[in-house]
Amino acid sequence: MTWLLRGLWIGLSILGGATHASNVDSSIAIQVSRANGGFEVNASYFAPLSQCQSYVLLTDFSDSMPSEGIQSSKVTRLNENTVRVEQQVEDKVLFFSTRFESIIDYTEYPMTGMDLKQIQGYFKEYRGSWRLKPSTGGTLFVYNAFLLPDSAIPMFVIEHFMNGRIQKRFEKMALRANSKMGIIPDQCK
Numbered sequence: 218m219t220w221l222l223r224g225l226w227i228g229l230s231i232l233g234g235a236t237h238a239s240n241v242d243s244s245i246a247i248q249v250s251r252a253n254g255g256f257e258v259n260a261s262y263f264a265p266l267s268q269c270q271s272y273v274l275l276t277d278f279s280d281s282m283p284s285e286g287i288q289s290s291k292v293t294r295l296n297e298n299t300v301r302v303e304q305q306v307e308d309k310v311l312f313f314s315t316r317f318e319s320i321i322d323y324t325e326y327p328m329t330g331m332d333l334k335q336i337q338g339y340f341k342e343y344r345g346s347w348r349l350k351p352s353t354g355g356t357l358f359v360y361n362a363f364l365l366p367d368s369a370i371p372m373f374v375i376e377h378f379m380n381g382r383i384q385k386r387f388e389k390m391a392l393r394a395n396s397k398m399g400i401i402p403d404q405c406k
């Protein structure tokens with residue numbers, strides 16, 4: 218699965234409160250708020266990539282970039298625009314260790330983004346979207362999601378851990394995207 222989605226999935230497996238922009242030169246913006254018993258996440262970052270480069274990066278479901286916590290990953294194309302990613306995940310927060318299977322379906326929208334919906338996993342509900350918005354000098358990656366935890370961990374603990382984790386995950390995603398600036402995928406030539 219793409220490093221973007223793997224990294225965010227692990228990063229969001231434990232939630233938390235609103236965070237602020239980072240020092241990374243990618244204009245990272247993150248807003249997390251409680252809603253309907255869960256959390257809404259609205260986040261974005263800028264990368265100096267064309268829309269095509271950004272789309273190829275976003276939809277790279279290869280296993281070439283292992284992410285922390287991912288024990289195994291299987292990618293199945295269900296149809297021309299839908300990919301199912303099944304993973305065995307292990308995560309640790311404080312003294313709690315959790316292992317679970319994650320199954321997420323991704324519906325791709327060529328050059329503009331994708332929607333995602335958890336079929337099975339850590340959350341009672343997890344759905345969201347990535348949108349790519351061309352901008353001067355690059356592309357804005359926009360992420361919106363709703364996550365409803367299915368956990369015995371109290372919400373205030375979940376909130377506390379999200380503060381650091383989601384910010385770090387987006388910083389890693391932005392740095393990785395920036396590192397692809399000079400790489401033109403075959404699909405974009």
